[in-house]
Amino acid sequence: MSDDLEFIEATDDPICPYCEMRLTQIAYRHQRLNFGFLSGFAWVVLLSCPHCRKVLGTQSRS
Ligand SMILES: [Zn+2]
Numbered sequence: 001m002s003d004d005l006e007f008i009e010a011t012d013d014p015i016c017p018y019c020e021m022r023l024t025q026i027a028y029r030h031q032r033l034n035f036g037f038l039s040g041f042a043w044v045v046l047l048s049c050p051h052c053r054k055v056l057g058t059q060s061r062s
Contacts, residue, residue: 019052026050030061 013022027050034041043061048054 016049016051016054016056018054019049021049021051023049026056027053 013024015021016023027048029046029048031044031046032041033044045059045061046055047057047059049056
């Protein structure tokens with residue numbers, strides 16, 4: 001087994017793992033997360049499927 005993994009460009013539209021629709025768009029939403037102590041919070045970007053609205057991933061917002 002090799003330690004290397006090849007990085008290739010995807011040529012097909014990605015598919016939602018929940019509803020299996022082809023994703024030609026991904027919905028994003030800025031979400032404020034409160035930690036509940038010391039009034040701490042962070043902003044993240046939630047990426048979701050526009051068909052079933054299930055969350056596909058998150059990204060920290062800098
Ligand atoms: Zn979906």
